[in-house]
Amino acid sequence: MGESRQSYNETFKREAVKYVQEQSKSLEQIADELNIKPGTLKNWVGKYREFEHEPVNQGETLREQSQLIGDQKREIEDLKEEIAILKKAMHIFSKERN
The missing domain is CATH 1.10.10 (Arc Repressor Mutant, subunit A)
Structure with a gap:
């Protein structure tokens, strides 16, 4: 059966x-x-x-989701820092040379 x-x-x-x-x-x-x-x-x-x-x-458990959010926050901060460095470099290289 x-x-x-x-x-x-x-x-x-x-x-x-x-x-x-x-x-x-x-x-x-x-x-x-x-x-x-x-x-x-x-x-x-x-x-x-x-x-x-x-x-x-x-x-996904709550712990895994929290870990992912933490990783993403760190990545965002790294990218912001890279953008700031690139802006400074662009400013330095865009100055006219005499």
């Missing part, structure tokens, strides 16, 4: 999606907690998400 499919009511699905949006855990971790297949939960998120512009955490 094959496995019977689990059926979930709409309230459960909406609450599961709300839980995904509120947590910093990955979708896979939450699916494991709720004993749902990750693909099923991802489908529910696509269907029942209430905050249109809110990004959905898709596997």
Whole structure:
């Protein structure tokens, strides 16, 4: 005999999606907690998400996201410094020589 499919009511699905949006855990971790297949939960998120512009955490933990933001901030500062150096060099080389 094959496995019977689990059926979930709409309230459960909406609450599961709300839980995904509120947590910093990955979708896979939450699916494991709720004993749902990750693909099923991802489908529910696509269907029942209430905050249109809110990004959905898709596997990255909060720590990984913070690390990425820190790396990007450092890169921006480096680029700003490089631009300042190039501006100074351009100023020096653009002076007329007598």
